[in-house]
Amino acid sequence: VTRVALLGFGTVGSAVARRLVAPVPGKPVLTHIFDRRAAEKRADFSPNGAPVVWTDAVETILHSDVDVIVEAIGGLDPAGAWIRRALEAGKSVVTANKQVVAREGHALWSLAARQGRQFRFEAAVGGAMPIVRAIGEGLAGDRLTRIDAILNGTTNGVLSQMDATGCSLSEALAAAQARGWAEANPSQDLDGDDARAKLAILCALAFGLRVDPLQIAATSSAAIVAADFAEARRSNGTIRQIAHAEYDAARRELTAWVAPIVVDRGSLFARAVGPQNAAVITGEHSGEIGIFGAGAGGDATAVAIVSDVVAIARDRAAIVPPPAVTSDFTLRPSPFKLRTSHFVLPEAV
Amino acid sequence: VTRVALLGFGTVGSAVARRLVAPVPGKPVLTHIFDRRAAEKRADFSPNGAPVVWTDAVETILHSDVDVIVEAIGGLDPAGAWIRRALEAGKSVVTANKQVVAREGHALWSLAARQGRQFRFEAAVGGAMPIVRAIGEGLAGDRLTRIDAILNGTTNGVLSQMDATGCSLSEALAAAQARGWAEANPSQDLDGDDARAKLAILCALAFGLRVDPLQIAATSSAAIVAADFAEARRSNGTIRQIAHAEYDAARRELTAWVAPIVVDRGSLFARAVGPQNAAVITGEHSGEIGIFGAGAGGDATAVAIVSDVVAIARDRAAIVPPPAVTSDFTLRPSPFKLRTSHFVLPEAV
Numbered sequence: 001v002t003r004v005a006l007l008g009f010g011t012v013g014s015a016v017a018r019r020l021v022a023p024v025p026g027k028p029v030l031t032h033i034f035d036r037r038a039a040e041k042r043a044d045f046s047p048n049g050a051p052v053v054w055t056d057a058v059e060t061i062l063h064s065d066v067d068v069i070v071e072a073i074g075g076l077d078p079a080g081a082w083i084r085r086a087l088e089a090g091k092s093v094v095t096a097n098k099q100v101v102a103r104e105g106h107a108l109w110s111l112a113a114r115q116g117r118q119f120r121f122e123a124a125v126g127g128a129m130p131i132v133r134a135i136g137e138g139l140a141g142d143r144l145t146r147i148d149a150i151l152n153g154t155t156n157g158v159l160s161q162m163d164a165t166g167c168s169l170s171e172a173l174a175a176a177q178a179r180g181w182a183e184a185n186p187s188q189d190l191d192g193d194d195a196r197a198k199l200a201i202l203c204a205l206a207f208g209l210r211v212d213p214l215q216i217a218a219t220s221s222a223a224i225v226a227a228d229f230a231e232a233r234r235s236n237g238t239i240r241q242i243a244h245a246e247y248d249a250a251r252r253e254l255t256a257w258v259a260p261i262v263v264d265r266g267s268l269f270a271r272a273v274g275p276q277n278a279a280v281i282t283g284e285h286s287g288e289i290g291i292f293g294a295g296a297g298g299d300a301t302a303v304a305i306v307s308d309v310v311a312i313a314r315d316r317a318a319i320v321p322p323p324a325v326t327s328d329f330t331l332r333p334s335p336f337k338l339r340t341s342h343f344v345l346p347e348a349v
Numbered sequence: 350v351t352r353v354a355l356l357g358f359g360t361v362g363s364a365v366a367r368r369l370v371a372p373v374p375g376k377p378v379l380t381h382i383f384d385r386r387a388a389e390k391r392a393d394f395s396p397n398g399a400p401v402v403w404t405d406a407v408e409t410i411l412h413s414d415v416d417v418i419v420e421a422i423g424g425l426d427p428a429g430a431w432i433r434r435a436l437e438a439g440k441s442v443v444t445a446n447k448q449v450v451a452r453e454g455h456a457l458w459s460l461a462a463r464q465g466r467q468f469r470f471e472a473a474v475g476g477a478m479p480i481v482r483a484i485g486e487g488l489a490g491d492r493l494t495r496i497d498a499i500l501n502g503t504t505n506g507v508l509s510q511m512d513a514t515g516c517s518l519s520e521a522l523a524a525a526q527a528r529g530w531a532e533a534n535p536s537q538d539l540d541g542d543d544a545r546a547k548l549a550i551l552c553a554l555a556f557g558l559r560v561d562p563l564q565i566a567a568t569s570s571a572a573i574v575a576a577d578f579a580e581a582r583r584s585n586g587t588i589r590q591i592a593h594a595e596y597d598a599a600r601r602e603l604t605a606w607v608a609p610i611v612v613d614r615g616s617l618f619a620r621a622v623g624p625q626n627a628a629v630i631t632g633e634h635s636g637e638i639g640i641f642g643a644g645a646g647g648d649a650t651a652v653a654i655v656s657d658v659v660a661i662a663r664d665r666a667a668i669v670p671p672p673a674v675t676s677d678f679t680l681r682p683s684p685f686k687l688r689t690s691h692f693v694l695p696e697a698v
Contacts, residue, residue, distance in 0.1 A: 015634075019490065122487065128491070128634070130487025130488060130638070133479070133482050133483070133486060134479050134482070134487070134640075137482055137660055138479025138482045138656055139479060140656045140659040141651070141652045141657070141658065142477070142655075285477070285648040285649065285651065286477030286648070289478060289479070290640065290641045291483075291639065291640045292640075293635060293636065293638035294635055294638075299634040302490070302634065303490045303632065303634045303635040304487075304490065305490065306489075306490025307486060307487055307491070309490065310486075310489040311486055311489065
C-alpha cells in the first residue's frame with residue numbers, strides 16, 4: 001500500500017484528505033498530515049477510523065515512512081525548500097504549487113529523476129482539466145507549436161459575468177468572491193501573474209523551454225469596463241483573458257503573452273463561463289486538440305492531486321528502493337529568443 | 350536508447366516509422382519493421398541513414414533485442430496472439446488495435462503487469478485526442494459516472510456533411526471516401542461496431558468494468574436521411590453518432606449504447622465536424638471535463654502511438670530487467686447489470 005503525507009490542511013488539502021481516507025483496499029492511504037495549526041484542525045477531521053498522524057513539525061513528515069508527500073501549502077517559501085527536501089529524502093512529490101513549478105520546476109524534476117522518484121504537478125495548471133498530462137505525455141509524440149488557453153478561473157468568472165449581465169468589474173468581482181471563485185485580493189488573477197506562471201509551466205512541457213514567468217508579457221484585465229464588452233459584441237465577440245504561446249522551433253523564437261482579448265462568440269473560449277478553464281493545443285501532426293473543465297475549487301484541484309498520487313502508486317519503481325536513475329524530461333539546452341506582443345482591445349483571435 | 354519494432358507498415362505504421370527514424374539523441378529509435386510484404390515495401394522507405402531491419406517473419410521481431418513492439422496490423426487475429434507473445438518475450442507493447450483491447454485487454458494488461466512491462470493503447474480510442482490518458486490517469490482520482498462521446502470519425506464526417514449540405518448519406522459517404530475518411534465498406538463505422546469497441550475500452554478505464562462490445566446496444570446510422578436532419582433542425586438540433594455510458598456504482602448498473610441521436614446545435618458534439626472526435630466525461634468531484642481533436646488519419650494515430658512509446662521510454666522500469674511486479678490496473682471483480690436503451694430519432698441529449 002502506498003503511504004501518503006499531506007502538507008497543508010486548507011481548502012485543497014482538506015479536500016485531498018477526504019478523498020484519501022476512505023479505506024479502499026490496495027489504494028493509496030493517507031497516514032500523515034502536517035499543518036501549522038494541526039492542534040486545532042485535527043478536531044475538525046474524522047478520518048473514518050483510519051489512523052492519521054497529525055503534526056505541526058515538518059521534520060516528522062520528512063523522516064516518516066511515507067512514500068508520497070502532497071504539498072498543498074502554496075507560495076514559494078517554504079514550499080519549494082520542503083519539496084526539495086522531500087525528494088532528497090527519497091519521497092515522490094505531488095504539488096498544486098504553480099509558482100514553485102514555474103520557477104523551480106527544472107531543478108526539482110532533475111532532482112526527482114536523479115532520485116528515481118516522481119515529481120508530479122497536474123493540479124498546478126487547469127484544475128481538474130488534465131492538461132499537464134495531455135501536453136507532457138499524451139501529445140509527447142507530436143511537435144507542438146502553439147497553446148491558447150484560459151488558465152485563470154477567477155478572471156474568467158469575472159469577465160463572463162460582466163458579459164452575461166452587463167455589470168461592472170467590481171460588481172462581478174464581488175459576486176465571484178461571494179461564490180468562492182475569487183480571493184479578497186484578486187490582483188494575481190486579474191493582472192495575469194497566475195496565468196503566466198501556468199503558461200511558463202506549459203511552455204516547459206510543450207516546447208522544452210525554460211521560461212521565467214516574468215518574461216511573459218501581461219496586460220491586466222482590471223481596467224476592463226462594460227463598454228469594452230459592448231464594443232466586442234459589435235464584432236460578434238466577447239472578452240476573455242487568454243494565455244498564448246507560440247514556438248517557432250526553426251528560428252528558436254517563443255511568442256508568449258497573457259492579455260484580455262476579444263474572442264469570437266462561437267469559440268471554445270467564449271463558451272467557457274464561470275471559473276472554467278479551456279485550452280487549444282496545436283501540433284504539427286495532430287492539428288488542434290481541445291480540452292476544458294472546472295479550473296478552480298478545492299474538489300477539482302483535489303481530483304488532479306489524487307490522480308497524481310494514484311499514478312505514482314501504480315509505478316512501483318517510484319516507490320520501492322532501489323531508485324532507478326531515469327531522465328524523465330529534458331529541457332532543450334539551446335537558447336531561444338522571447339518575443340512578446342502586447343494586445344490592445346479589441347483584437348480578435 | 351529505447352529500441353522499437355513496428356508490426357505492419359500500412360497507413361498508420363508508415364506514419365509511425367516516419368516519426369521514429371529521425372535520429373534524435375536520447376529518443377526512441379526504430380530498429381525493426383515487420384510486414385508481410387516487407388520485400389516490396391522496404392523499397393519505398395528511406396530511413397534517413399538509420400539502419401532498420403526489415404522482415405516478413407514475426408519471429409525475427411519477437412526474438413530481437415527491441416524494448417517496445419508497436420502493433421499496427423489491426424484485426425483480432427493474429428494481432429492479439431502476437432501482442433501476447435511480445436509481452437511474454439519481455440517487450441512492452443503499444444497498439445492502436447481497438448478490437449484486441451476491447452476483447453482481450455483484461456488478459457493483456459494483467460500479463461503486462463505480471464511481466465513488469467507496459468501495455469499502452471492511447472491510439473485505440475480517439476485518434477490524437479488523449480482520452481485514454483485523460484480517463485485512465487488524469488481523472489483516476491475521481492469517481493467517474495458518465496461518458497458521452499463521438500468516437501467514430503467516419504460516421505461524424507458523413508453526418509456533419511449531410512447536415513452542412515443537405516446531401517444524402519450515400520453522397521456524403523462517397524465524399525468521405527474521396528477524402529480518405531471512410532473505407533470502401535463503412536458498415537463497422539455506421540453500424541456502431543467501431544464505436545462500441547472503443548466505448549467498451551473507456552468503460553474498463555472509467556468504471557473498472559469488463560464489458561463485451563457486443564453487450565452494448567447499437568443503432569445504425571446507415572438509414573438516416575436528409576429529412577431526419579430537417580426534423581432535428583426544427584428543435585435547433587442536429588444528428589451525431591453518440592456513444593453513451595453511465596455507471597451507477599451503488600446499484601452496479603451500467604447503461605451503455607451507441608446511436609445516432611439529436612444533439613443541441615450549440616453543443617460540443619454538434620460543433621465536431623468532419624472526422625473529429627469529442628467527449629464529455631463526468632466525474633463526481635471534477636464535474637464535466639471535455640476533450641476533442643482529430644479522430645482519424647494516419648498522422649493523428651501516429652502521434653498517439655509515438656506518445657505511448659515516449660512514455661515507455663521514460664519509464665526505465667518497463668524496459669530494463671529485472672521486471673518489477675506491478676498491478677497497473679485492476680478491474681472490479683463484482684458483477685454488474687447492463688442496461689441498454691435504444692434511442693429513436695429525434696431524442697435530444
